[in-house]
Amino acid sequence: MRKSSRYGWLVILLGSALLAGCSAIPSVFTPMSPTSQQIYRLIWIIFSIAAVVFLVVEGILLYAAWRFSRKSSEAFPKQVEGNQKLEIAWTMAPAVVLAAVFIISLPTLRYLTTQPASDPGPGGKTALRVHVIAHQWWWEFQYPDLKIVTANELYVPVGTVVNIDLESKDVIHSFWIPPLGGKIDVIPGQVNHTWFQVTQAGAYVGQCSEFCGIDHAFMRFEVVAEPQDQFDSWTRLMQASAAVMTGEAAQGEQVFLAGACSACHTVSGTAAQGKVGPDLTHFASRTKFAGWTEDNTPENLAKWLADPQSVQPGTLMPNLHLPPDQIQLLVTYLESLK
């Protein structure tokens, strides 16, 4: 074996470790919320316990291999079979270790699911409530106190406690933003609770982490943590109804309202009040669409409207077989929904 290929695995391992530390890739090793910091601590405690178990077991194994191995080609080592005391011991030891890990994990589980009423730190701002609704295959974010509904992009103020209630419209999904907290199941007919408090402004990519059908891997989202004043301007923008359209955008609006689009999508301030697909009132302000996988550009949007299946096989967005001129008008309209 050549030296370079022999050490190839080491390069891959070190490379992955480096990438894991990089902020572009979501990682549990860069905790950015008290909740994920708690999990991060727990990871190291459990890892340490596992490391001790590993060393003890491997140590005994190596010692036994050395101590009880055949000493010469003639002599047979002593043949032993069954030792009740030992068998009880090695059944009990893992049970005790697992029970300890369970007990150590309980306070963290409790911490993650107990929503604080307000920021426990100095200043103590009121918590922000967000209702997360999972759909095959996109995320709906409702802000009940601010009367805002968005899709796939969750804006929050830095330093504010964000209390999250989660529910699913169809199958079981799992809500996960690695730097901001643990995975939490999103279940139809049951409301689960969690929270986070982002300590540093930035964008954090989240991902559905429970297999939920063909487009599970394309069920992403982004948390955008902004300073309070920027979040407030975002709030005002989102609370406004869709702008009044003129020219081609107005023609696109007519196509949207007359066709099947408005049966599934809401554009507030218009007759479109569908609830099946994402709310599109401020579609143009989003950076991505289709489960936060496609860059929101006129070209991508035109491709999507022409044949959603070719962009994301399995998507529940139907192909309406729209003529190219209507697609063009719809793109102009949707990209005007700032």
Ligand code: CUA
């Ligand atoms: Cu939703 Cu996987």
